[in-house]
Amino acid sequence: MRPESHHDAPLAVTVLVSVGRHPLTGRGRRADQDARGVELSHTLTGAAVELLHAGRLDEGSEAALRGYLGMGFESLSLLEQPAGADVLPALAEALEASGPQLVIAGERAEQGEGSGLLPYLLAERLGWPLVSGLAAVEEVKEGVATLLQALPRGQRRRLQVRLPAIVTVDAAAPAPRQSAFGPARRGDVDVQAVPARDDADLAQWQAQSARKRPKRLKIVKAASARDRFKAAAAKAQGGGGQVLTEVTPEEGAEAIFKLLKEEGVLR
Amino acid sequence: MLDTLLPILIAAALALAVIGAGRRVRLWRQGRPARVSLLKGLAAMPRRYLVDLHHVVARDKAMSNTHVATAGGFVAAAVLMILVHGLGLGAEVAEGALGWLLLAASATMFVGSCFVARRRRHPPSRLSRGPWMRLPKSLMAFSLSVFAITLPTVGLLPEDFGSWMLALALLAVLVWGLGEMFFGMTWGGPMKHAFAGALHLAFHRRAERFSTRTGGSGRSTGLKALDLEDPKAPLGVEKPADFTWNQLLGFDACVQCGRCEAACPAFAAGQPLNPKKLIQDMVVGMAGGSDAAYAGSPYPGKPVGEHQGHAQGPIVAREGKALVDAETLWSCTTCRACVEECPMMIEHVDAIVDMRRFLTLEHGNTPNKGPEVLDNLIATDNPGGFDPGARMHWAADLELPLMADLQQVDVLLWMGDGAYDMRNQRTLRALVKVLRAAGVDFAVLGNEERDSGDVARRLGDEATFQSLAQRNIATLAKYRFLQIVTCDPHSFHVLGNEYGELGGHYRVHHHSTFIAELHEEGRLAFRPWKGGRVTYHDPCYLGRYNGEFEAPRNVLRALGIEVAEMERSGFRSRCCGGGGGAPITDIPGKQRIPDMRMGDVRETGAELVAVGCPQCTAMLEGVVDSAAEVRDIAELVADALVEPPAGHAKGPARTARPLAEEVVS
Amino acid sequence: MSDIRRRDPRKEWIARNRLHPQHLEVLAALGRGTGEEAASEWMGPHGLIRRNPRAVGFIGPNGVKRIDRSGAQQGQRAGGARASAAASKPRVEIAAPAFLVAVVPDMAGGRLTGHDRDLLGLARQLADADPAARGAVLAVVFGEHKEDDFEGAGVDRLLHLTGPEIDGFAPEARLGALVAMDRAWGPRHWLLPDSKLGGADLGRRLAARLGERPATGVWQLEADGEAPLGWRCTARGAAGTLDFQRPMPRLVLALAECAEPVSETRHAAEPLALPEALPIQLSRIQDLGQVAVDPAGVALSEAEFILSAGNGVRDWDAFHHAAEMLGATEGASRVAVDDGFMARDRQVGATGTWVTARVYVAVGISGAIQHLQGIQTCDKVVAINMDPGCDMIKRADLAVIGDSAKVLEALVALVEKSREEKRNAA
Structure with a gap:
């Protein structure tokens, strides 16, 4: 960060961070997408970056939040909110008060509803434009940011957006740097008490750990019982691989081509 | 003339030496405090020198004798x-006997120095040149001139032999000798x-x-633990002054003999590490300056003269160059071959891990897959990021x-993370079969x-190490067992040698030790080996x-195998390249360490290499087109199992062992 | 050809009379097959299936006529009939719908994606639940498209919006259109795909603008009389680790395979137009167009289709060329990386990257255990290898034993040929 090299005020950036959850063990950690958002903020030269979290500070969340500090930050602002609270008003008010130019958020939280709505609701409430699925910020100049948006299969799209704006990042953004223990331990978590609003809807819904979704079978709409039987039998014997020995390269390639076609990976 | 000049000269040399010593001590004292018993250390120093150090030096008989003659001659001659x-x-004293003794001492020293000179005529590449040449x-100058000035003392030559010209020439040579031997000793000569070595031995x-x-x-x-309780305690070593003073002293003791360089697997593989250069860089950093004066082999691929630093400056820069590049530190496999070979008993691995700790804990700069592995360890308690609930799936x-x-x-059978690795699961299965065959009363911790x-820990993440260790110790404290057996030497080492500092004291055995014991007790019987040549790594x-x-x-002998030893085996065994997180940090070199090791295996003509470590198995088995098969000792034993002969019933052996009554917590 | 079956009593009579001079010709004409062979099966006058055993079978090796009763011969003929069946699906018209179910398909590449079809299937479930008051499925399509089967996908009404302001990435303009639509027709349900292709983004924008709390990641729906809209849904939350059971809201973002696509019926897909012109908005987001990306540079863990090289690859230029032609991301075995042919970040396996590709083509990789561990989650594995005994062959769904360079060359030729054909057809 070299603020002196910019004669105008440094770009004010706020990164919204949440407490993640490891998919296998359920332990608290840096949320992957949020950490990528923090990493993205590191790529903005001359930006004044602030980390903002709304939630509780307890044993489970502190290690995770300090994980963000370990990416090279001295402090993190925490808006104190009880579990199951709707953090939208608290965050919106904090952002209105601090007035950053750019807000970076992960696409979805790893805990709770995880609907990915929060950035959209914030954008709606603040009246700011929102760009989702960012891969990189290429340039910020005169109140306009040039962004690279990630599309499926590694494709990219270049966009320009007028600031202030909210951007969200997903797994296509640069991988987060390692969180170092020393800065994480030293960093300051600045807890601010703010009024909380209950999320009444969420409390009414039943949550259970995700069931494995049934794999869709290829349904054969066959006229005769024989065709249906054949289809079912073909599925059952599909376990072993097919080995083509002593074929010409052309025949082999033909078989592979057919499989690639069937899987739809050839464009 | 000599009579008046000599005492002045000697006094001046001694005075300069003392001043130099003071300056040197000041350099060392830039380091952090360390708790060392000064008097006890000084008292133990002669034995450490004569027994332990000499044990290492004596591995090279010719050099050992040379050193005895030169150093012994010098010490006696100087006194x-x-x-x-x-x-x-x-x-006056003892009728001139002292003079004769001095003659003998300087003559011995001269003979020794002739051997040193012969060695220096075509020095091997591991030796540093420069001032050492x-x-x-x-x-020779010192020994010859002392010899010459003593000749008149004992009356072999008349007092006024020769002209003043000759005396002056002799004096000049003596000044050179004294300068090197006294002045150079404390002012930074070879x-x-x-000087530093003697004190280093005392305050090791x-x-x-x-x-x-x-x-x-x-x-x-x-490794020694970091204090993580105290938020002010430093996390590893950032600058030379962050080493403890006796570590700095240790670096200063280096003789640049390059035995470490010759033993280092990373250096041989062309990775940018040379333990000798690393120690010299620390000396440069301690005194301040650039490495341009270094006259030995550089780090492979890194020219000398581009790095510099000082005692309060960073060793590794976040960007650009400082004293040492990070990849030098990450090339180390922590195999300790350098430490084992070092005649000055310098602790290279400690220093490297100290510096790695800073890079990981403060910079957050573990290279390549390092951060991922550490995150996995934090989140899932295993480096692969597997479900901790799946640890027992293999069984x-x-x-x-x-x-x-x-x-x-x-x-207690400690499975190690090999439980997740399909290859190592075969070893574990074999080990379980062996334990069952011997009727051992064992259990595993499971998930x-x-x-x-x-x-x-080797990647420098002391915080994660201590967290894992403390939780493991708490788990182990719940149960009672006589000993821990594991097929993973890394777990073996950590459980046995490094948990103690955190409060976990256990009797730990490697499975090979345990199997050897079982065999000696007659609880295992093997059918004779029918395979081909076997070597052991x-x-x-x-x-x-x-x-x-x-x-x-x-x-292996009990299995009927005669081991065809590799040239580098036993304490000189060459690393497989799998230790110290080296496969994770993956610093590129010119060739791979396991390939070189399989080359060693090939030289023995062995069809099979027996190993005793999951890392070694993975690394050596990963070598393409190798002629030799890689099998764990447990697998060889399991394959050769037969019913033990009658008379060696399993019962008595078990009851002969006391039940857990002296369990350590 | 008409699908309506017409009966000709005279011909049926001739067919029954084996002595009639025209018997065989009529028999052939009545059968499903073409005139060359005599029909072996036809429907008799009473609806019974009649068989002519003389018309089927073949001459066996001993000169004896054989009839294969396994049906293999019949199976060969079934194709033609099925094709015509598609056209004969019953057509459903909903003239006066009780309500509207609005669906905004992604239309990736100008066509309905599988996800879109699933979503339309879900929309049909909602629309057709009450036979007494059926709703209509209204699809909103932005920009030019190439889809010609909205009818078969279950669309009753189609709103096709075009114009420069909604082309490319124009979420604000599209949102304005959806809001205008909501105001004009007030659909009872809004369904969008919860997908990276645009639905997830647009759906959330719509939810925020309409002030509706949507259900996201919905994958299951069931009727529930107590819920306000009569349905309950199961929604994935917390990064796929939780399922929420909740009453279905007005706006639903559904996952792929949330329902079966429509397959039995055809619908009107009647074009609609918005009653008023779209409001003109000042866009704060400007689309500067897509950026060219090298498929070889796509992160391995994200790649969908990987062509991976091992020790058996000799001609590296040909391998890179093949990867480029197939549009595959390049991977490598540890050995290929160690030998310096591929970069370290391309290494697949337990010690490299764990890949999740749908199709993994291993070229000259023998399949070390660590490598096989790294491709555990791959759906389809194809191996090209010289050694038929190696572990990769055992793992592979399809293995070709042979010279990998030649097979790749032939494969590239095939791909080029098919591209050429496609280009000519288009």
Whole structure:
């Protein structure tokens, strides 16, 4: 960060961070997408970056939040909110008060509803434009940011957006740097008490750990019982691989081509 | 003329030496404080020098004799010279016997220095040149001139022999000799090693590694823990001054003999590490300056002269160059071959891990897959990021007894993270078969087990290591067992040598040791070996770290295998490249360490290489087109199992062992 | 050809009379097959299936006529009939719908994606639940498209919006259109795909603008009389680790395979137009167009289709060329990386990257255990290898034993040919 090299005020950036959850063990950690958002903020030269979290500070969340500090930050602002609270008003008010130019958020939280709505609701409430699925910020100049948006299969799209704006990042953004223990331990978590609003809807819904979704079978709409039987039998014997020995390269390639076609990976 | 000049000269040299010593001590004292018993250390120093250091030096017989002659001659000559020429005690005391002794000492030293000179005529590449090339001449100058000035003292030559011209020439040579030997000793010449080395031996940071008259262990390999409780305590080493003062002293003791360089697997593989250069860089950093004056082999691929630093400056820069590049530190496999070879008992691995700690804990700059592995260890307690609940999946059909069910057993089988690795699962299965065949009362922790913390610690993440270790210790404290057996030497080392500092004291055995014991007790019987030639690869963490060279060979012998030893085996075994997180940090070199090791195997003509470590298995098996098969000792034993002969019933052997009554917590 | 079956009593009579001179010709004409062979099966006058055993079978090796009763011969003929069946699906018209179910398909590449079809299937479930008051499925399509089967996908009404302001990435303009639509027709349900292709983004924008709390990641729906809209849904939350059971809201973002696509019926897909012109908005987001990306540079863990090289690859230029032609991301075995042919970040396996590709083509990789561990989650594995005994062959769904360079060359030729054909057809 070299603020002196910019004669105008440094770009004010706020990164919204949440407490993640490891998919296998359920332990608290840096949320992957949020950490990528923090990493993205590191790529903005001359930006004044602030980390903002709304939630509780307890044993489970502190290690995770300090994980963000370990990416090279001295402090993190925490808006104190009880579990199951709707953090939208608290965050919106904090952002209105601090007035950053750019807000970076992960696409979805790893805990709770995880609907990915929060950035959209914030954008709606603040009246700011929102760009989702960012891969990189290429340039910020005169109140306009040039962004690279990630599309499926590694494709990219270049966009320009007028600031202030909210951007969200997903797994296509640069991988987060390692969180170092020393800065994480030293960093300051600045807890601010703010009024909380209950999320009444969420409390009414039943949550259970995700069931494995049934794999869709290829349904054969066959006229005769024989065709249906054949289809079912073909599925059952599909376990072993097919080995083509002593074929010409052309025949082999033909078989592979057919499989690639069937899987739809050839464009 | 000589009579008046000599005492002045000697006094001046001694005075300069003392001033230099003061300056040198000031350099060392830039380091952090360390708790060392000064008097005890000084008292133990002669024994450490004569026994332990010489044990290492004596591996090279010719050099050892050369050093005895030169160093012994020098010490005697120097003391006698001060007495005879400095204080003028030559003629009066013991009828000039001192003079004769001085003649003998300087003559011995001269003979030694001739051998040194011969060595320096075509020095091997591991030796540093530069000022070291003039050392034999300086030694000769000193010994010859002392010899010459003593001749009149004992009356072999008349007092006024020769002209004043000759006397002046002689004096000039003597000044050169004195300069190198006294002045250079404390002002940074090659002879510095004698001064710093002696003190280094006295104030060594691992006093336990030296033998004692009562028979000490003579081995101290566990890393020392960082204090994480104190938020002000530094996390590793950022700048040379962050080393403890006795570590700095240790670096200064280096003689640049390059034995470490010759033993280092990373250097041989062309990775940018040379232990000798690293130590010299630390000396440069301590005194301030650039490495341009270094006259040995550089780090492969890194020219000399581009790096510089000072005692309060960073060793590794976040960007650009400082004293050392980070990849140099990450090239180390922590195999301890350098430490084992070092005649000055310098602790290279400690220093490297200290610097790695700073890079990981403060910079957050573990290279390549390092951050991912550490995150996995934090989140899932294993480096692969597997479900901790799946740790026992490999043994779903084995119905392994769990500690949680039994509470008390003879043997706790520590599975290690190899439980997730398909290759190592074969070894584990074999080991379970062997334990069952011998009727051993054992159990596993199952899903309660965690990574031992070895990889985290070698990667410098002391926080994760201590967290894992403390939780493992808490788990182990719930149960009663006599000993821990593991097929992973890394877990073996960490559990046995590094958990103690955190409050976990256990009797730990490597599976090869345990199998050897079982065989000796007659609880295992093997059918004779029918396969081809077999060689054995010593895992670093079993051999050099824990001194277990014999048990695996005994097991192989019991199997009827005659081991065709590799040239580098036993304490000189070459690393497989899998230690210290090296496969994770993956610093590129010119060739791969396991390829070189399989080359060693090929030279023996062996069809099979026996190993005793999951890392070694993975690394050596990963070598393409190798002629030799890689099998763990447990697998070889399991394959050769037959019913034990009658008379060796399993019952008595078990009841002969006391039940857990002296369990350590 | 008409699908309506017409009966000709005279011909049926001739067919029954084996002595009639025209018997065989009529038999052939009545059968499903073409005139060359005699029909072996036809429907008799009473609806019974009649068989002519003389018309089927073949001459066996001993000169004896054989009839294969396994049906293999019949199976060969079934194709033609099926094709015509598609056209004969019953057509459903909903003239006066009780309500509207609005669906905004992604239309990736100008066509309905599988996800879109699933979503339309879900929309049909909602629309057709009450036979007494059926709703209509209204699809909103932005920009030019190439889809020609909205009818078969279950669309009753189609709103096709075009114009420069909604082309490319124009979420604000599209949102304005959806809001205008909501105001004009007030659909009872809004369904969008919860997909990276645009639905997830647009759906959330719509939810925020309409002030509706949507259900996201919905994958299951069931009727529930107590819920306000009569349905309950199961929604994935917390990064796929939780399922929420909740009453279905007005706006639903559904996952792929949330329902079966429509397959039995055809619908009107009647074009609609918005009653008023779209409001003109000042866009704060400007689309500067897509950026060219090298498929070889796509992160391995994200790649969908990987062509991976091992020790058996000799001609590296040909391998890179093949990867480029197939549009595959390049991977490598540890050995290929160690030998310096591929970069370290391309290494697949337990010690490299764990890949999740749908199709993994291993070229000259023998399949070390660590490598096989790294491709555990791959759906389809294809191996090209010289050694038929190696572990990769055992793992592979399809293995070709042979010279990998030649097979790749032939494969590239095939791909080029098919591209050429496609280009000519288009």
